[in-house]
Amino acid sequence: MKRSLASLLAAATLIALPAAALAQSTVDEIAKYRQQLQDGNPAELWEARGEDLWKQKRGPKNVSLEGCDLGKGPGVVKGAYAELPRYFADADRVMDLETRLVHCMVTQQGFSFADATRRPFGNGSSRSEFEALAAWITSESKGVKMNVRLGHPKEREAYQIGEKIFYFRGGPHDFACATCHGETGKRIRLQDLPNLTDKAGAQLAYTTWPAYRVSQGEVRSFEWRLYDCFRQQRFPELKFTSEAAIALTTFLARNANGAEFNAPAIKR
Amino acid sequence: MSPRAALSAALLGALVAAGCATMSDEEASRRALEVMKASFAERGQAKLDRLDQDETQRLCSIPPGSALPKDVAGKLEKENLASIVYPADGKLLGDWKAGERVAQSGVGKQFSDDPKQPSGANCYACHQLSKQEISFGTIGPSLYQYGKLRGASAGIQRYTYGKIYNSNAFTACSNMPRFGHKGILTEQQMKDLTALLLDPESPVNK
Amino acid sequence: MNRSRRNAVKAGGVLALLVAAGIRPALAQGQQWNQAAFAGKTLKDALAALGAQGAATSDAIVIKAPEIAENGAVVPVGVESKLPGTQSIALLVEKNPLPLAASFDLPAGTEPSVTTRVKMGESSDVYVLVKADGKYYFAKKEVKITIGGCGG
Amino acid sequence: MADPMRIRVTEKDGLVTVRVLMSHEMETGLRKDTSGNVVPAHFIRTVTATCQGRVVLSAQWGTAVSKNPFLEFSFKGGKKGDKVVITWEDNKGDRRADEAVIS
Numbered sequence: 132m133k134r135s136l137a138s139l140l141a142a143a144t145l146i147a148l149p150a151a152a153l154a155q156s157t158v159d160e161i162a163k164y165r166q167q168l169q170d171g172n173p174a175e176l177w178e179a180r181g182e183d184l185w186k187q188k189r190g191p192k193n194v195s196l197e198g199c200d201l202g203k204g205p206g207v208v209k210g211a212y213a214e215l216p217r218y219f220a221d222a223d224r225v226m227d228l229e230t231r232l233v234h235c236m237v238t239q240q241g242f243s244f245a246d247a248t249r250r251p252f253g254n255g256s257s258r259s260e261f262e263a264l265a266a267w268i269t270s271e272s273k274g275v276k277m278n279v280r281l282g283h284p285k286e287r288e289a290y291q292i293g294e295k296i297f298y299f300r301g302g303p304h305d306f307a308c309a310t311c312h313g314e315t316g317k318r319i320r321l322q323d324l325p326n327l328t329d330k331a332g333a334q335l336a337y338t339t340w341p342a343y344r345v346s347q348g349e350v351r352s353f354e355w356r357l358y359d360c361f362r363q364q365r366f367p368e369l370k371f372t373s374e375a376a377i378a379l380t381t382f383l384a385r386n387a388n389g390a391e392f393n394a395p396a397i398k399r
Numbered sequence: 400m401s402p403r404a405a406l407s408a409a410l411l412g413a414l415v416a417a418g419c420a421t422m423s424d425e426e427a428s429r430r431a432l433e434v435m436k437a438s439f440a441e442r443g444q445a446k447l448d449r450l451d452q453d454e455t456q457r458l459c460s461i462p463p464g465s466a467l468p469k470d471v472a473g474k475l476e477k478e479n480l481a482s483i484v485y486p487a488d489g490k491l492l493g494d495w496k497a498g499e500r501v502a503q504s505g506v507g508k509q510f511s512d513d514p515k516q517p518s519g520a521n522c523y524a525c526h527q528l529s530k531q532e533i534s535f536g537t538i539g540p541s542l543y544q545y546g547k548l549r550g551a552s553a554g555i556q557r558y559t560y561g562k563i564y565n566s567n568a569f570t571a572c573s574n575m576p577r578f579g580h581k582g583i584l585t586e587q588q589m590k591d592l593t594a595l596l597l598d599p600e601s602p603v604n605k
Numbered sequence: 606m607n608r609s610r611r612n613a614v615k616a617g618g619v620l621a622l623l624v625a626a627g628i629r630p631a632l633a634q635g636q637q638w639n640q641a642a643f644a645g646k647t648l649k650d651a652l653a654a655l656g657a658q659g660a661a662t663s664d665a666i667v668i669k670a671p672e673i674a675e676n677g678a679v680v681p682v683g684v685e686s687k688l689p690g691t692q693s694i695a696l697l698v699e700k701n702p703l704p705l706a707a708s709f710d711l712p713a714g715t716e717p718s719v720t721t722r723v724k725m726g727e728s729s730d731v732y733v734l735v736k737a738d739g740k741y742y743f744a745k746k747e748v749k750i751t752i753g754g755c756g757g
Numbered sequence: 758m759a760d761p762m763r764i765r766v767t768e769k770d771g772l773v774t775v776r777v778l779m780s781h782e783m784e785t786g787l788r789k790d791t792s793g794n795v796v797p798a799h800f801i802r803t804v805t806a807t808c809q810g811r812v813v814l815s816a817q818w819g820t821a822v823s824k825n826p827f828l829e830f831s832f833k834g835g836k837k838g839d840k841v842v843i844t845w846e847d848n849k850g851d852r853r854a855d856e857a858v859i860s
Binding site: 157189245284287288291292294295296298299300301302303304305306307309310311313314317318319320321324328344361362363365366367368369371375376378 | 413420421427428430431432434435437439440441445446447449450451452455456457459460461462465481509510511521525526533534535536537538574576577578581582583590
């Protein structure tokens, strides 16, 4: 049967589906949407830029980051992210990826801390080196099992502090990380909330960051994930490469141990 | 023991067994607060005093589902109940249409929000409320047909308004914000939400 | 994607590459863009500008799009036309401020099938317009856009 | 200068499938920045794909194509080792061309 477009437009009324049927199928349909996105992840554009940034001679000392030790020896990127955060003797502290990158930019490339940390997160044409570097470096841990060791006392201390921060309720809304991420099978609006106190939940969540967020058109790093969760928790602003960020990351990364790393991912 | 409590215990147990736990629980709490104070910066309306916990927040910084001792919970609920201020005019039902807008809005109190704009309650983030809105969360129970199931007696109105005002008055350590007690919503907004839940014409009760 | 074979063409190399590829720069630069159709504020205006007012419905056009999209900024849309002699495919989002999103001209030898991603401001019908053997046909599919996240 | 595209071209049973990711803001011209100023429209308007110099796809886009666009299509008549070139031009006259070899 063929009808003219004009007549069809004139009669354009939405056929309302029964609410109950819709509610049931909503979750399935969202799953299909997510599946359709998997085929082309714009994070690849960030990965390419990150690899170039890693290899480019930059900074006052005009050297590349290829001498940077991410924990597995200078210049070793493959699998490094799956073992972060970790204790670095040369800095005598526990560092996550972003903190380590800043350390290398300062000590090896000669940037000042202020210059190095000017743009932790990108926004459109104002782009972040960290999100590009994180996209590439993490992609080099794809398929590697998470293995955060906690062998050093400072690593164990970071884990314990991170756990306390996870349950810390504050701000006008009384929110803690655990408010949204402490129970299994919950959603906020239509977004599934991983239970980060549960092994499977922690593994699924941690191994799929960084991610290209289609809602923002940006690759977001793990520190961004924490930063923006705290914003929505109504907390003050989390400082980039701060001790709280590192401690919380240590807690979450360790809980994901054993799972294959699978990022950069693509998410809503 | 709940699975998550079991996991926490197992992780902690593993640390202790390996002779690894470096700090006592109290020391870890103290260090965590110290670390947080140094790790956050004031921005916009979000000042550092947001990290100063009141007693409810301090006692409730535990895994969700792990219960406080009964007497502690009872004391917390009593204190929170005493904080509820009911409207002076005695009217608890506002305009459900305005309530629906408040329930949909998730802004307010974030450092990225304009403090001059009213806050939302973001009810849909956690609760199902109506048939029409399919994008709802499940952190809290479904409130669909809330009024139809309960009626709108003076007692129900008072409980509903009170629950919005201070959820911890009825359930210690509830996940739900204390909208009145913490000054998130205005009295009128809370009346409008009460109407959204109880008015027979509201989509909640259709 | 194989990074080592990522043949980035640096500035200045573009023209040379185009010439090497056998494209006259003037042609590539001068590829037409249907200003009137893309500026059309309603579905009707856009279709008129495309010369497709009389398009008929066809079930030989398959639209692969989610029924519910988690975010309107990125809605994957795949189209496959089973109409013989398919020459072009256009995507239109009825309720967008500017409904025409994209159109594709398919030379002989190119499959009548494309996939891309479009923005949708709100829940809407997505129209696919196909030109086959000089005539226009269309199909449509409703896509619901949901509100997400916590900061609203 | 825009970032390079990511182009993946594979051939199977005589059918060549092209997948492209482009780095572009695709600004609608309707969005306001944080200070309330309208961000001017900036979007790719035309895309051309050639294989060994033969045009295999030409597209016209509006502002509704998503940021960092993704495009997939297939054609016949290409073989492994052939070069596929993708070119785009945006409304400000910026252009970018990248190539990939069919694998």
